[in-house]
Amino acid sequence: MEGGLVLDSSATPAKAMNPNSSSKVRVIVRVRPFLPHEIAANNGDQTPCVSVIEQECESSTEEVVVYLKDKESSRNECYRLDSCFAQEDNNVGRIFYREVSPLIPGLFHGCNATVFAYGATGSGKTYTMQGTDEMPGLMPLAMSTIMSMCQCTGSTVEISYYEVYMDRCYDLLEIKAKEIAVLDDKDGQIHLRGLSRVPVKSMPEFYEAFSCGIQRRKVAHTGLNDVSSRSHGVLVIAVSTPCDDGSAAVTGKLNLIDLAGNEDNRRTCNEGIRLQESAKINQSLFALSNVIYALNNNLSRVPYRESKLTRILQDSLGGMSQALMVACLNPGEYPESVHTVSLAARSRHITNFVRSAKKQETPKIKVDMEAKLRAWLESRGKTKSAQRIQALNSPLLGKTPNSFANVKKPTINLSSVKAKVMTNRSACNAKERTITVPFRNIFYNESTVDSNLESLQLAGDKEEGNAGAGESVLESNTSLPGEASNQEESSANNFDSSPVSERKSTLRSSLRKALSPLNTNIKQKPLNEPLFTNGDCTLLFEPETPETPPPVRNNRSQKTRTPLHKFTACGSNLKNVLLKEYIDFLNTANREELLELKGIGVKMAEYIVELRETSPLKSVSKTQ
Template identity: 60%
Template sequence: MAAENFELLAPATSCAISKVRVVARVRPFLSQEISVKSSRVPVSCISVVDQGRISPEEVTVNLKDPETSRNECYQLDSFFGQEDHTVRQIFDKEVNPLIPGLFQGCNATVFAYGATGSGKSYTMQGTEEEPGLMPLAMSRVLSLCEETGCRAEMSYYEVYLERCHDLLEPKAKEIVIMDDKEGQIHLRGLSKVAVNSMSEFRETLALGVQRRKVADTDLNDVSSRSHGVLVITVSSPVCGDSAASVTGKLNLIDLAGNEDNRRTGNEGIRLQESAKINQSLFALSNVIYALNKNLARVPYRESKLTRILQDSLGGTSRALMIACLNPGAYQESVHTVSLAARSRQISNFVVPIHKQGTPQAKVDMESKLRAWLESKGKTKSAQRIGGIGSPFSSKTPCSTASKVRKPLFNSSAKVKKTANQSDCKREKERTVAVAFGNLVENKDIANSIATKDHVEKVKFNSPRKALSPIHNTNGIQKAVLEISFTDQLPARTPKTPFPANEEFKSFGTPLDKFDAQVSTLKSCVAQEYVDFLNTASREELVELKGIGVKMAEYILDLRETSPLKSLADLKKLGLSSKQIHNLFSKAAMGIFGRIEDLAAVPCPETSLSNQ
């Protein structure tokens, strides 16, 4: 897709698949790289073949080793050679088209990737004579703010030795990276500064740049020792109660460069920095590899860098990668361009973020996305989009209701009939069924419980409390809040696990009643299980069936940033729905133990004794 064609999203509900766009930028040879004796400019190892002639949508980049005459070609989206391309040209063609989307609530990330000394900081920050993408983007944002009445703010932080530090508020504590249940990345503790003019911006950025860790190495006099991230946030004014506020974020990332320590001459702290930089860039390549291979687990948690980029690689942001290249470094350029070419295959699903999200909008977006993935035969990706870093990690009607699961019991004709009536016209009711049905294997029962007749009974059954604000407290919405597995609830064991017999009279046959009670029991057990995962020690977790040492560690790591709210959150660890189901089943089976033990357990008076 050409940059000009990034479709502008209509406000409110529009969404789009957007591939990570990848462009190459070759810096010129520096004066110290030109031999004084010959005073001839060396030949670049990088060239472009048939720019735009074979296909206007991509370019073929050729890398040629002058020593061995090795030769490799890679396809990228665009190419900016050393001769005639200024940062302004890159901005106009590649970054400018992303900016209007911010004003409609869409996030975007631009990141410069490449070996040390390849020109990443020069491209992103620029110089006084040639402003980089950061000031150019801010200038454009400010002029659009003037037209629209929106506000602009900036944050600037660095990831140094695997820790995030605020560069505008140096006394602040370390920044914590968190993700919410919709897969959005949040940085707890990061300050924001309002920006009203370019002079304010320049002053603030210069302050941050001074604080960023930079050092002289054998390969670059001004080598960045950290990944630097500028965040430009745009917020629309909120008019009255009904209007939803729109916020868009543009991340401009100047990554630290890959370093070959046989050549940098690094020692001591420089070597430590270098090790962390290389580790995080290795983690980035692992994420790109996993996304390309459609692996169920994408290792975003291997480094802070990949956590920050989580939303931009396989997430909900638009993303532009600028592969920066030194024309005299063949091996490094092969490394950079091969990773860049692989990144080009990654799709993001761009969703506008509104402070008051509408569930129906999410439903529409998810069904559009699934249809797209199915048309491409990408079933695994479809699963992933329902999981990691996804706006749909909490199930929505169309995703789960369509899955056919083996019923736990044969339901009665009455239950089936009720379930069949529950079609797409009754989205609200199906929302109940789906939320409830995430862990209820028998969808018929879930659907039947979701019908208006049964909502009130479920409400009495449920041990849950509503935590989210309720705008419309009709029966169905109340029930959604009370039985949804995606709400965060305090751990609680119900005093009366089963409802009094009177409350179940209208359930019809004894089988209906039994099915409903089993479902309620399951929801209680599922909540207890989630509470256990959130509070157990490492040793306790390992004791539980199906959880090994590695999984226990992943869970501890995950809950450190955001406690599990539902079993579906385990998808963030890369587990599939089936794996979560198996894990839970194993734990649940353990409750019942041997059949002889069960025989000794008396029936609760309130449950089956009056039948």
């Protein structure tokens, strides 16, 4: 291999990537040697500001305690990290074999991984990631290993290489007039529109494309580094592996990121464009530290959208990629090293949920439900069926197609709902890291349903809304009226008293208000024009411009004749599906999705998300 490195797989600690499992961001430190001019400036003194005071054995599963000491002020700090590679020769090669190569097999199973070098300017990030002609960095080393493995697996490789310069993305493999657009899909996955993907079949082909990209990347001389990267550089190696069963190939991506270094402009003496670049670099790294802070503190809102860099790293920090952070240190710079290592140490607590990128099957259950409803309508000879189906495909139904998986379950089992919520959340949106904490369904249906469809309330309210005489509890869409589930009732009564219970009534009433506009979409129709019938019950609703709800009358017989009461009084599967979808949506939607609901503002959305994170999951039930 180039640079005289010898691949010794036996030296690689076993660290198998287990798809669909949680994995902490792994954080290692790499200390570069003193450079000749630094040694001269220090009068030959080569005492580094960083040392390892505890490294139990050579296994990558052990922690190390990194000790930082300022020679001048004698200040010192200790941080616990995953591994430390001190100034010995060729620590990049060792980092590759011990830390990066274990990530590679997962790519062939459709898992994603990210390796990113973080550190102050001049700390050796580009040297680590890109390397030199004599000493290849992690990027060519990874490519070389992947190419060798492809020969056995029949996989194909494509690369993309881009930079984030002044918070804009540019393709480095193909010159384009336009910047690359960073977009996220409905699953929260980031896509770079317009980014070229170059197929690579051999290392010479890779070097040709890669060196072209390196030449295009923006670098400049600064007061602290002769060749300083002015952008974050990202090499993406996409490995597509055919499946044994002949189905579509799975693609795993390895993102290798050489971040630009933070700069102290009192020392770089940057001016003009260099100063502007520096400001953007520091800004994006500050955004990165904010994301790490939010993830560490379980904040409901993680500010990924503050910069392009954090959006790109979204999947690697609290997302579904396996991630390795290489914290690079200049051995002579104490303050910068402390800054780098403290952020690195905090990043270690971030959990990702590694998931294979194998395509999820289209949720057939949704299709089935629609087909059933259509057939049902047709069998009753109703007109405007398309319109009504559209009504059924409310934003709530449409937003969370995955949650249809629940519909077919005859009963709602706490653990299965919990599992589903976890899957949905990790699949739909990695923006909010809520999975490490107990997850809670904060909504369940109240035992009584009033004219404002106040069927959604906090778990824990059961005591005031227990199913009364003649009221039945619907376990799920397949439960029939009257099949009051004792199990459900008892589970509802088993609600833990949670710290949020004081706030529940406030939330409930606010939620009622928040959710009430739904009611205004339900138009009262004359009883002789039923839209849906189910036995002796008539469902009357049709989407319409919101309007003021009709005044609620006390007269019970009048009341039960309103469309909504007809609707809520019915025991139809349809009603249950709709209500359940609503509840599922409230329990699984992320902040942005909640915000799209009428009447839910920022505070309410954040509050809902926060509440879900703080108490155990409660069952979902609907009473009539």
